[in-house]
Amino acid sequence: MAIQVGEKIPDVTIKTSGMKDLSTGALCAGKKVVLFAVPGAFTPTCSEQHFPGFIEKVADFKAKGVDVIACMSVNDAFVMDAWAKDRGAGEDITLLADGNADFAKALGLEMDGTGIGFGTRAQRFALVIEDGVVTHTAIEAPMKFEVSSAEAILGAL
DSSP, X not given: OOOOTTOBOOOOEEEEGGGEEEEHHHXXXXXXXXXEEESOTTXXXXXXIIHHHHHHTHHHHHHTTOOEEEEEESSOHHHHHHHHHHHXXXXXXXXXXXXXXXXXXXXXXXXXXGGGTOOEEEOXXXXXXXXXXXXXXXXXXXXXXXXXXHHHHHHHO
């Protein structure tokens, strides 16, 4: 079952830039976090619509008191670093590499992409997290991009 409003973010160790370990619990402790997930770096909707929206709206999120904007995908840290550079993300968005889908599974937000050659991936979603507790969920229906956009999450803040 997918994580719900009022639940604590599971503490899972994932990778970030430079293959550094990062605890999801520590990432969210004492902070207001917007975490959005994409099925894959360099894929069309993720690269052309989802990720760019958050890059363009960093200042708007910061103005609403967001401490951390994090983008997660079931890719390795090297792919996530290359994608961030390719998209011009700069230092304002934390890239989370959930290479084994451990965090996606712990959230109950994994998807089976074997039919299109993706294997297990994260569903497209966005969460607002305050001091480690989910305060808003925006989980997309399969093959949709409507509720987890930067604009939609800004509207929910």
